[in-house]
Amino acid sequence: xxxxxxxxxxxxxxxxxxxxxxxPKPFLPLVGPSSLFEQTIERTADRSVFAAPWIxxxxxxxxxxxxxxxxRSGARIMVEPAAKNTAPAIALAAxxxxxxxxxxxxxxxxxxxxTGAFVDAVRMAAALAQDGRLVxxxxxxxTPETGYGYIKRGAALGAxxxxxxxVEKPDAVTAKTFLANGGYSWNxxxxxxxxxxxxxxxxxxxxDMIAGLRAAVEGGVQDGxxxxxxAASFAAIEGDSIDYAVMERTRxxxxxxxxxxxxxxGNWPAxxxxxxxxxxxxxxxxxxxxxxxxxxxxxxxxxxVSAIGLENIMIVVDGDEVLVTTADGAxxxxxxxxxxxx
Amino acid sequence: xxxxxxxxxxxxxxxxxxxxxxxPKPFLPLVGPSSLFEQTIERTADRSVFAAPWIxxxxxxxxxxxxxxxxRSGARIMVEPAAKNTAPAIALAAxxxxxxxxxxxxxxxxxxxxTGAFVDAVRMAAALAQDGRLVxxxxxxxTPETGYGYIKRGAALGAxxxxxxxVEKPDAVTAKTFLANGGYSWNxxxxxxxxxxxxxxxxxxxxDMIAGLRAAVEGGVQDGxxxxxxAASFAAIEGDSIDYAVMERTRxxxxxxxxxxxxxxGNWPAxxxxxxxxxxxxxxxxxxxxxxxxxxxxxxxxxxVSAIGLENIMIVVDGDEVLVTTADGAxxxxxxxxxxxx
Numbered sequence: 001x002x003x004x005x006x007x008x009x010x011x012x013x014x015x016x017x018x019x020x021x022x023x024p025k026p027f028l029p030l031v032g033p034s035s036l037f038e039q040t041i042e043r044t045a046d047r048s049v050f051a052a053p054w055i056x057x058x059x060x061x062x063x064x065x066x067x068x069x070x071x072r073s074g075a076r077i078m079v080e081p082a083a084k085n086t087a088p089a090i091a092l093a094a095x096x097x098x099x100x101x102x103x104x105x106x107x108x109x110x111x112x113x114x115t116g117a118f119v120d121a122v123r124m125a126a127a128l129a130q131d132g133r134l135v136x137x138x139x140x141x142x143t144p145e146t147g148y149g150y151i152k153r154g155a156a157l158g159a160x161x162x163x164x165x166x167v168e169k170p171d172a173v174t175a176k177t178f179l180a181n182g183g184y185s186w187n188x189x190x191x192x193x194x195x196x197x198x199x200x201x202x203x204x205x206x207x208d209m210i211a212g213l214r215a216a217v218e219g220g221v222q223d224g225x226x227x228x229x230x231a232a233s234f235a236a237i238e239g240d241s242i243d244y245a246v247m248e249r250t251r252x253x254x255x256x257x258x259x260x261x262x263x264x265x266g267n268w269p270a271x272x273x274x275x276x277x278x279x280x281x282x283x284x285x286x287x288x289x290x291x292x293x294x295x296x297x298x299x300x301x302x303x304x305v306s307a308i309g310l311e312n313i314m315i316v317v318d319g320d321e322v323l324v325t326t327a328d329g330a331x332x333x334x335x336x337x338x339x340x341x342x
Numbered sequence: 343x344x345x346x347x348x349x350x351x352x353x354x355x356x357x358x359x360x361x362x363x364x365x366p367k368p369f370l371p372l373v374g375p376s377s378l379f380e381q382t383i384e385r386t387a388d389r390s391v392f393a394a395p396w397i398x399x400x401x402x403x404x405x406x407x408x409x410x411x412x413x414r415s416g417a418r419i420m421v422e423p424a425a426k427n428t429a430p431a432i433a434l435a436a437x438x439x440x441x442x443x444x445x446x447x448x449x450x451x452x453x454x455x456x457t458g459a460f461v462d463a464v465r466m467a468a469a470l471a472q473d474g475r476l477v478x479x480x481x482x483x484x485t486p487e488t489g490y491g492y493i494k495r496g497a498a499l500g501a502x503x504x505x506x507x508x509v510e511k512p513d514a515v516t517a518k519t520f521l522a523n524g525g526y527s528w529n530x531x532x533x534x535x536x537x538x539x540x541x542x543x544x545x546x547x548x549x550d551m552i553a554g555l556r557a558a559v560e561g562g563v564q565d566g567x568x569x570x571x572x573a574a575s576f577a578a579i580e581g582d583s584i585d586y587a588v589m590e591r592t593r594x595x596x597x598x599x600x601x602x603x604x605x606x607x608g609n610w611p612a613x614x615x616x617x618x619x620x621x622x623x624x625x626x627x628x629x630x631x632x633x634x635x636x637x638x639x640x641x642x643x644x645x646x647v648s649a650i651g652l653e654n655i656m657i658v659v660d661g662d663e664v665l666v667t668t669a670d671g672a673x674x675x676x677x678x679x680x681x682x683x684x
Binding site for chain 1: 359631633634642644645646647648649650651652655657659661662663664665666667668670671672674675677678679680681
């Protein structure tokens, strides 16, 4: 049995104005009729493979999580008293699971086209995890992205590989050599390991953190499906990412390569690419008319959008905000007054 | 004394969605804080040169006209019972003026930057009109526009010229030869002549029309500042433009060249050019943030517009409509579902 641990963190600003503080990215129906969070839950719904999930989220989003959870899912919700990055979030769930539970750690705001390939990779990773490995998904690098970390594979290891090294977000030239040389995958933040192994490695590398976490869980309160760790103990923790705190330090790291139509929907062009496009490469949601337009994204929650002669342009109408950007310009969405003053 | 006759006709669809059936182009503050109609009135406000104006408009726009008229203007309003193009509209005013009154016929939805040059040209045209001429303004052709008619000047005549011929909207190649050869001006629909001379020429060339017009005026009703011609008589008239009905047929036509920063504000790029631009060539009205944008028009009546990386793009937010078009694409605005289904 594999235990999904689904991380519902911050909303980010790169899909502003659609994604905002009060309706953040994981909970929006960005690709298809269900939200990315709902799709993440659905992806691990096969109870012959997966146990009921743990959802780790902040108090601000706990209601959204509850609203979008199917009551039959049996999901449990870990409500973080503060945002401390991914290592503490994952450890909270690990501390509430049996030591030998195989955990599948997933972000809640990514899109995965091929669920079959995903589940196959989970099974392969689980086999390595049972041998005491901490397994990262190595997502097939299809373009020289500079916005992701990379994983360089080492020697073969079962259905996967040892990890030679983790690489921080590279510059464009470096990213291109990665693709040309092969052996590099994207680090998508998806991990599989035994709860006990993860906690042992965290204890070895960040003993301070694990002590605070144990105190937070021991002082915590169960309230229906929700578990609330002790706020004071948790607040005292020095947060860190799982990559820095554990994965880049442990000698037990492994990688399972996977090609599953993955996207982190990290900006408007990424969302445009994940959506089904018409014959002119346009993706249109809401009332709109596009004349002589190619590779245009239009999304409106009400007003009609009329577009003429545009190429590689993203138009988003959401409430009292209208965004019009080139695909390249979309990298700067987070710096707009509207996005940064929420 | 020169009698302004200001034509407030249809609204058109080329500035949709800002200009719409219920708030048409002449009555919008498109350039500066006052409407084009108000600017047209203001341009002839010097009572040492101009008499109080006649406004010719349809019943649908009579209220808008009244609202925007200064009560002290002494303006009279001719309410057309139907739209019959410019020749009948002008003749209605001519029939209510003394025969020797010098009329200045002006559209109400054009922009003129240099009022001094305009008034100077009116004086020169009036001198020719007193000699029995029908004078068209020959607007300096600064670009090879294909959307205007052209006037080819002939022999010198006082402060102006005889008219060699009127030219229909040319194709791009022809328009370029006009500019290269010189002697061609744009026909901006601005005319100066004596009421009696105009009526005599209309009688000569369109006797059917003049009979219907006289009946409409004789059966008309004065209501305060408004005059309502008899609807049945007016409805029976076969409408026509002043160009076709009179100017292209008369032997009394003359042209006065004028350079006065004229624009018919005939589409969004024309409006962009008429407005004061910032250092990046942008014109922004309403709440907006433009990042890495050049030669962009943004106009919003409420929602904030955030634009990134755009060049030669027009963004217009008006109520429940959002238009985003290239400058070239703006020619097609009138064909949009939204613009054509008003």
